[in-house]
Amino acid sequence: MVGANKRFPFQPNLSFTIYHLPLRKVHLSEILTHLGEDRENYFNAVSPPIIQSSNFAFSSLEEFRKDVTDELANHIYTRGNNPTVEILRKKLAALEGAEDALVVASGAGATAMAMLANVKAGDHVICVKNPYSWTKNLLMNFLPRFGVSHTFVDGTEIANIEAAIQPNTTFLYLESPNTMTFELQDLAACAKLAKQHGIVTMIDNSNCTPLYQRPIEHGIDIVMHTGTKYLNGHSDVVCGVICASHEMIRKIFQTEIMTLGNIIGPHDAWLIIRGLRTLELRVKRSFESARKIAQWLESHPKVEQVLFPFLPSFPQFELAQKQMTGCGGLITIFLKTDSMEKVEAFFNRLERFTFAVSWGGHESLLVPMAAFYGIEGRENPPYPFTLVRLYIGLEDPDWLMEDLAQALEVV
Ligand SMILES: Cc1ncc(COP(=O)(O)O)c(C=O)c1O
Incomplete structure (x- = not known):
């Protein structure tokens, strides 16, 4: 044989x-x-x-x-x-x-x-x-x-x-x-x-x-x-x-x-x-860019709240520091408005983030909670429509902040 x-x-x-x-x-x-x-x-x-x-x-x-x-x-x-x-x-x-x-x-x-x-x-x-x-x-x-x-x-x-x-x-x-x-x-x-x-x-x-x-x-x-x-x-x-x-x-x-x-x-x-091969470089870049952007968003007058585990304002910041040495590039923000129209205007102005689920890739993404509101036959989500989940990818964080800044102007 x-x-x-x-x-x-x-x-x-x-x-x-x-x-x-x-x-x-x-x-x-x-x-x-x-x-x-x-x-x-x-x-x-x-x-x-x-x-x-x-x-x-x-x-x-x-x-x-x-x-x-x-x-x-x-x-x-x-x-x-x-x-x-x-x-x-x-x-x-x-x-x-x-x-x-x-x-x-x-x-x-x-x-x-x-x-x-x-x-x-x-x-x-x-x-x-x-x-x-x-x-x-x-x-x-x-x-x-x-x-x-x-x-x-x-x-x-x-x-x-x-x-x-x-x-x-x-x-x-x-x-x-x-x-x-x-x-x-x-x-x-x-x-x-x-x-x-x-x-x-x-x-x-x-x-x-x-x-x-x-x-x-x-x-x-x-x-x-x-x-x-x-x-x-x-x-x-x-x-x-x-x-x-x-x-x-x-x-x-x-x-x-x-x-x-x-x-x-x-x-x-x-x-x-x-x-x-590039895991270390990618994750580090994404985490550090996200932390920079989260800090900046926290002081922005058009943003109600920012959630990111490595911001001192995060409710479990201490535990994050105890058991983690960093985190991914996900940030959740709540826009300071009651108006769905203003939220929509914000999304329509963004140019450098891609509307998409998932995260962890090279490209910066966003999930608009507003997209899940008013769907026939489905309950509205348990989160407010002002919630935006951002994923910060590998692009220059300053370039991404420029985009967020110009879009936040309409909120
Ligand atoms: C936190 C988390 N766990 C599990 C999954 C499921 O993974 P997959 O899409 O590879 O099946 C996802 C997908 O988005 C996720 O975000």
């Missing part, structure tokens, strides 16, 4: 050893530039190959028999493990200080897979009050079909979480900061409380990225990201990330990932590896 390795004179050894080093022992630059890349196995190319193959051949029955039992560790079939995706998994695990990571087709999928793997009929989930909308949908409309109940709580006070614990609570879902009004949870306190009750903890860490917050160091069990945002960073891939212990990753992989097949393809994984 002819296996793949026998056909070619060059025999690439793509069976990387899975090694996960605690974050502090590996420099960020090492992770983003080298970790996981066994270049001697692919012609010393500095950019890794895209192994665009659905399956992998064995050269003998013996080899087949040995590898086929472990789809996570070996290269058998790309729904399980693909060498390009594996490079990315190693980098992401190291970034979060986790033992292992999985990369899946979307952030929403990452949340769903990890939660599904840890609940069963009759269980109860506690979730922070304003998570990402499709996380809310998972809890409100999906999991109840399988007998899993939930309680949404204001997670800014640990006492609220404690009060919501029921005898059947098995899972605590956090999002700190969230991406609209940036409420935080005290991660160490949540992890401690959950451990006392045998509850698995998970956090959406997309806003901070692992550069600015590493929840596993605070005792959180599972960290997810919408890799669609900063991790990829170029607004051209949708993906999700799950970081956790070897045991937890294997559990999620073995049932949810392999059964539901929610995987990322090698080409998208390669794009994210490329995106990661």
Whole structure:
């Protein structure tokens, strides 16, 4: 029988050893530039190959028999493990200080897979009050079909979480900061409380990225990201990330990932590896520009309020400083007006921000709450129509402020 390795004179050894080093022992630059890349196995190319193959051949029955039992560790079939995706998994695990990571087709999928793997009929989930909308949908409309109940709580006070614990609570879902009004949870306190009750903890860490917050160091069990945002960073891939212990990753992989097949393809994984090369530069630029713009907006007479975790006026500024070293480039402002017309005029004058959902890419964006008002058959949102969520991308912050200044004149 002819296996793949026998056909070619060059025999690439793509069976990387899975090694996960605690974050502090590996420099960020090492992770983003080298970790996981066994270049001697692919012609010393500095950019890794895209192994665009659905399956992998064995050269003998013996080899087949040995590898086929472990789809996570070996290269058998790309729904399980693909060498390009594996490079990315190693980098992401190291970034979060986790033992292992999985990369899946979307952030929403990452949340769903990890939660599904840890609940069963009759269980109860506690979730922070304003998570990402499709996380809310998972809890409100999906999991109840399988007998899993939930309680949404204001997670800014640990006492609220404690009060919501029921005898059947098995899972605590956090999002700190969230991406609209940036409420935080005290991660160490949540992890401690959950451990006392045998509850698995998970956090959406997309806003901070692992550069600015590493929840596993605070005792959180599972960290997810919408890799669609900063991790990829170029607004051209949708993906999700799950970081956790070897045991937890294997559990999620073995049932949810392999059964539901929610995987990322090698080409998208390669794009994210490329995106990661500049993660530090991009996130830093976005955070620092956002802080500058948030400070300026706070003193602007046409702005009622500015929400940004690293403004001293932010209600949880102290906690932000305690458990985060920065945050993403999202800012929420409330315009000082009662008039929808003035709000509309403001948006119509802006030229350098793009109307769009999402964030974490190169381009500055805005979400106007006013767009969700007066939609037939839908309730108005729980936020005022004067709310504007800005995402500050990689452009010159002064150039963006010029635009905001001229648009604010009409408010
Ligand atoms: C905070 C947050 N979590 C999760 C998601 C879902 O990620 P994805 O769009 O990659 O499925 C999003 C998407 O906008 C998000 O903003």
